[in-house]
Amino acid sequence: MKCETAAVLEERKGQVHRTGQGPIEMACNRDSLAGAVSQRACVFCGSRVVLYPIADALHLVHGPIGCAVYTWDIRGSLSSGPELHRLSFSTDLQEKDVIFGGEKKLEAALDELIDRHDPKAVFVYSTCIVGIIGDDLEAVCRTMSEKKGIPVLPVQSEGFKGSKREGYNAACKAMFRLVGTGDTSDISPVSVNILGDFNLAGEIWIIREYLERMGVEVVANISGDGRVADVRRCHGAALNVVQCSGATLDLAKMMEEKYGVPYIRVSYLGIEDMADSLYYIADHFKDIDPEITTKTSNLVRDELEVLMPELARFRKDLEGKKVAIYVGGAFKAFSLIKAFRHLGMQVVMVGSQTGTEEDYRELEEITDPGTIIVDDSNPLELSAFIKEKDVDVFVGGVKERPIAFKMGVGFCDHNHERKEALEGFVGMFNFAREIHTSAISPVWKFVPRREQKEAEHE
């Protein structure tokens, strides 16, 4: 069943679906349509967001200035120690470099920056133009690695060679070159790596604290508050716990194949998914540590005892309000839909930039009839959906915010730039509070669409 909405371009109709209206066949994982103002970014963006939180590595963007400057300290990825990742390094390629090649400049820049900052490793990101002028990143990195005695890793992230997903893959490949180079002798048999968490607003610390209460050792954070030395030895962990946005799934698969480290997919958003994630981990280790199950259920019970009464308080004001969700990876959408049930809110639109067919089938299963499901959307479509569904709160990233606000709709930033921790049980509380704060504001009374409604009632 195709969707008939005027705002949807003919060629995009296969990427919009309504729950309950025929079988879902989402034409996703396509290149963005020219001229459609996609909310997606590029390959480079995918690599940059995954690797960027590794705080003691130097991240050098080999390209013209834009790619580096737009990703300078872009996420709220916190570090408990070094903060080298928060600086924006670039070779700032100029016209003559484009003509004569940028390898010499890259080498000189690496020489200078490594001496200045003494990093534990360097990631060198390729950009569109490097892919065209054909600089041999691999060779320059090898030379510099030998010269400086630290890993200097090329990231093949030419912007035009796919979408964000290919960037995730390039990042995983770069990290995988580090894996297996560190000592694993003192790692506990009850140990995990946290994959696919970027420590926005300190979220990974919340998860690590839960794991500590369960008696589980965390070997490496990949990549929030990440350290090169941890990545080097992370093949020694017993289990990879992958938050399933797809960003780091490739790395988990590579580690499973080469080092036999199994992985499970989890989500730390919302109540059920957070609790389930901990139970899966407990389940994995119950033979080694028989008490882990009790410890985990105690943890979940203690946390919920605090959380549930608070949620009930928010729910009173939020019951029945309508929500639209548009996020990067579909995994987040699943968790958010469940989270909104606890607040009594109705999800009327859900979409993602990079979901798979399987993701969209699952979304159709867990959403109410009539819910709009959309892949790789754009401002015109999103605004049409907001209007059609009379949305009260929109959950998205910074590019969606002005669309919601312009139409007088509440908003919760669930993307890279959020400064509120939204993971874990405490994150669910923060999330509910943020939604509540936006939804109950008196300002909506003055926005045109509400003023008009008021006028109609009078």
Place this chain on the structure above:
Amino acid sequence: MSKTNYVSTTNACKLCTPLGASLAFRGVEKSVPFLHGSQGCATYMRRYIISHFREPMDIASSALGEKHAVYGGGPNLKKGLLNVMKKYSPRVVGVATTCLTETIGDHVSGILHEFKEEFGDLDLPELVHVSTPSYNGTHMDGWTGAVQAMADQLVFEKTETTESVNLFPGMVSPGDVRNLKDIFEHFGLDVTVLPDISETLDGPALLDYEPIPSGGTPVERIQAMSNAACSIEFGRCLPGSTAGITLENKYGVPCHGLGMPVGIRETDRFMDVLAKTSGRSVPRRYLMDRGRLVDALVDGHKYISGKRAVIYGEEDLVVGLVAFMSEIGVQPILVATGSKTGKLAGAIAKVGSDLRQQPLIREGVDFHDIAEQADELAPDLVIGHSKGYRYCRDWGVPLVRVGFPIHDRFGGQRLRILGYGGAQKLYDRIVNAVLEKKQADSHIGYGYL
């Protein structure tokens, strides 16, 4: 003061060329900025711009993939234009290139020509293109280039001479554009401001989402710019070919090149041109504004006299700020920009003659360079955009935010610095920044300052 010449860039003090072009194209009525390149460029720039203006900012992209990079991006550019036409019904599409399409050698004007031939039966928008490889220049070159391209490609032949005035204000805030339009109105002058982002990037709450935000310079007004009595163009560091110069050369429209009217003297010069052009004397309200400003400078001078400031940002903004600092007794010690036109020192020499000490002037810098020198120079305050915040925090020095981007404060799009009124607002903020610091640092907790 020696300076190592670094190869690498750390925390750049500039943005890339296509961003400036996209912003300028946003200031034309019913116009869609369109980047010919990979999808990421448009998305990154949108995010960056949205975080400052807090307004929707659609930038279309030809979203090139690997095969387009090999075989040329022409087909995707055409397809993208058709899609933009379908969904936005624009009057103008402003096509800016990126490093990708410049390097693969796409001949954009040729492709657009072909497009017009192929789809001549459709109701086509005006197509403007500007070459903006990001490995050349900064966002200011993109802005100036896009405005020049519009003057060059959209303007009709001269048919008469009207009393209208063209204004090319440069990259100033929507708040300042509104302010400038008011000034013209009060002189009784009809003005065409290009670009005019006063509404497109600072609009009201809406019932229906507008695919293209209302406002912007109407196309008809741009087309008729050749008929204007004169042009006024702000900027002392502009390239040889600008919109104003183009109109002067092609249609004989005299161009008054002025510094950005920041502070008393630069605003006096602006008022002087307006008075001569309109044949009216400066309206009383501006004489009063000027009088109040001078009064305020006297009231506040002891708080800030001799304070040492680091100033960074786009060249012409920085020149305007130095001009004003020289009038209020703040000593600029380091004046820095990410651009490299070689014009900054000359411009500062023209506006900063009252300075007791000449500042260190640096072009083509990043924040690593700025920090390295500022550490030795021990500033009392810093004036510039948001990206210097972490350095100011380390130094324990207040940052007075001006320019673009303002990502860590509210209301950047409404900040005013131009004219006597803008100078007043800026002056108040500078004095208050110094007072706030003094109050916070004092253990006494003064209630009067």
